[in-house]
Amino acid sequence: MENTLNPHAQNCLQALMRCWFDFERRIQRVPIITRLNAGKFSNDDYLALLLNLRQQVIEGSRWIARSASSFDRNHAQVRSIAIGHAQDEHKDYLLLEKDFVNAGGNLTTIEQAPRNAGSEALHAYLMYRASQPNPIDMLGAMWIIEGLGQKMASEWAERIDALIPAKYATQFMRYHSENDETHMQELYHLLDLTCTSTAAQTSIVKTATVVGRLYAMQLEEIDSEN
Amino acid sequence: MEVFITSSGHFLPGPPVTNQAMEEILGKVHGKPSRLRKRILQSNGIQTRHYAIDAQHNTTISNSQMAAKAAQNCLDNSYLSKPAVQLLSCATSQGDIVLPGFGSMVQADLQLADIELHTSHGICSSSMMALKAAYTSIKAEDKQNGLVVASELASRLFKASRYEAVNNSEELDFNAEFLRWMLSDGAGALLLENRPRKRCFRIDWIRGFSHADAFPVCMSVGYPKHNNGDKSWQDYPTYSEAEREGALLIRQDVRLLEQVVKLGVDGFLRLIHEQFITPQNINHVLCHYSSDYFRSKIFDMLNKAGVGIAEHKWYSNLATRGNTGCASLFIMLDEFSRTQQYTPGDTIICMVPESGRFNNVFMQLTVVDE
Numbered sequence: 001m002e003n004t005l006n007p008h009a010q011n012c013l014q015a016l017m018r019c020w021f022d023f024e025r026r027i028q029r030v031p032i033i034t035r036l037n038a039g040k041f042s043n044d045d046y047l048a049l050l051l052n053l054r055q056q057v058i059e060g061s062r063w064i065a066r067s068a069s070s071f072d073r074n075h076a077q078v079r080s081i082a083i084g085h086a087q088d089e090h091k092d093y094l095l096l097e098k099d100f101v102n103a104g105g106n107l108t109t110i111e112q113a114p115r116n117a118g119s120e121a122l123h124a125y126l127m128y129r130a131s132q133p134n135p136i137d138m139l140g141a142m143w144i145i146e147g148l149g150q151k152m153a154s155e156w157a158e159r160i161d162a163l164i165p166a167k168y169a170t171q172f173m174r175y176h177s178e179n180d181e182t183h184m185q186e187l188y189h190l191l192d193l194t195c196t197s198t199a200a201q202t203s204i205v206k207t208a209t210v211v212g213r214l215y216a217m218q219l220e221e222i223d224s225e226n
Numbered sequence: 227m228e229v230f231i232t233s234s235g236h237f238l239p240g241p242p243v244t245n246q247a248m249e250e251i252l253g254k255v256h257g258k259p260s261r262l263r264k265r266i267l268q269s270n271g272i273q274t275r276h277y278a279i280d281a282q283h284n285t286t287i288s289n290s291q292m293a294a295k296a297a298q299n300c301l302d303n304s305y306l307s308k309p310a311v312q313l314l315s316c317a318t319s320q321g322d323i324v325l326p327g328f329g330s331m332v333q334a335d336l337q338l339a340d341i342e343l344h345t346s347h348g349i350c351s352s353s354m355m356a357l358k359a360a361y362t363s364i365k366a367e368d369k370q371n372g373l374v375v376a377s378e379l380a381s382r383l384f385k386a387s388r389y390e391a392v393n394n395s396e397e398l399d400f401n402a403e404f405l406r407w408m409l410s411d412g413a414g415a416l417l418l419e420n421r422p423r424k425r426c427f428r429i430d431w432i433r434g435f436s437h438a439d440a441f442p443v444c445m446s447v448g449y450p451k452h453n454n455g456d457k458s459w460q461d462y463p464t465y466s467e468a469e470r471e472g473a474l475l476i477r478q479d480v481r482l483l484e485q486v487v488k489l490g491v492d493g494f495l496r497l498i499h500e501q502f503i504t505p506q507n508i509n510h511v512l513c514h515y516s517s518d519y520f521r522s523k524i525f526d527m528l529n530k531a532g533v534g535i536a537e538h539k540w541y542s543n544l545a546t547r548g549n550t551g552c553a554s555l556f557i558m559l560d561e562f563s564r565t566q567q568y569t570p571g572d573t574i575i576c577m578v579p580e581s582g583r584f585n586n587v588f589m590q591l592t593v594v595d596e
Contacts, residue, residue, distance in 0.1 A: 010532035
């Protein structure tokens, strides 16, 4: 494959890959995901998972939009991409709610569910970082959250379908498998564009790390709150 | 104290068995040809392998005898005579008998007197753990040399009769059949010394990363077909009941296999970060992967990150010698040393990613002259 990334972006990509693998191991140890892997995942587990994912999905397009507004005109290209992303994702939660209902949940329940402690921390951190001037480190957040989207589409959805009786209840998770390759190319492009110094590299990896930890906490809280 | 691999040897039982001939030896389950064989062989790329059982399912040579033959071959190629060997370190996934340790049986077959003994337990990475035990003994100046032997006799698990003994065996499960078309028999041996001999390999380091805390069991013998993790083959009133429940079949949870590649890459990146590996300096890579993995997306990502390794640097003999579990890497290194071009200063990276419960072991060698 053609090598087009600048050296800082290359080092950053290496660190991001390790960060992702660490995140994957971390969520493997989260009780609800351990149950999913062990085939002991109930319909109630799935409802709880969707219920607790919804807030972050709703907030997702908000932090992307906030990031977009924090980029100055020297970062116009990044800003355009971020605006496009926010537009793409701001109604994803509707798909998730539909899955919740198809899996036997009550629409009012999910609409009224508050953020769990992990979602609060994750949301607060994302909004704080996105409000900084030229928050290129949000690329680290994207890396984790988009990566998880792919993981849901390629691993979780099928597993869940095999374990729960409901039909058509994993559309939200499956939706993420579309445009996988385009997203990767876009991510490489953004990395090459923005990661041009050691400082940039450090901040992107740091945000990816923190987002990974807080995301895992959001999933852990599902069992703490039940 | 520096440690060198000064000799190697191998033993592969019987003639090479082709893809067409393997089912004649392992047998057709309930007389029906396998529907999965072709698909699995296509993905693992193996063309020939060796079996220590014949078509009548007689065992032609035991696991410990294969190990002893590989070890003898290694000593024949070395500057040491048997009495000079100080340590014997052995690995296998499954010995001929449950107890005692495999090393004791190999020692007896090999007729090595008064040695210190080590047996390591596990699957593919057990050979690397046995190697590390010998390496650290020499490095700590406790021993001057150590003979490391890894051997597998997997074919006994794959006899058609084993599958037929399971309840409702007409519906064979994919996970239990998968390894039938993957694994085969053989043994490899390495001699480690505290001094170089002619052109040989210096061991720069051996590092392992195990991830059993984060992942379920991926390859196993001992769990029944409907496994919820709380009943092993030893928990049945009789062994025949365990067999009927499929608890003595070898299984691979193929769903988890992708993790093996990811964790291999993770270890590789970690070693780059810790400056154990400098990708630009690597001349040869010997890896216990099936060739298909090299084409996966994750390797594209490594290239993008500037740490990919060109395809011509990868050496493997899995296609012709088969996947012999823990013996594979030793058999590979032995053939590499005899058939490939390498010069002093060349860096060789060896990788054994084990799918058992995700233990990955890496080793760096440097080619040196005495």
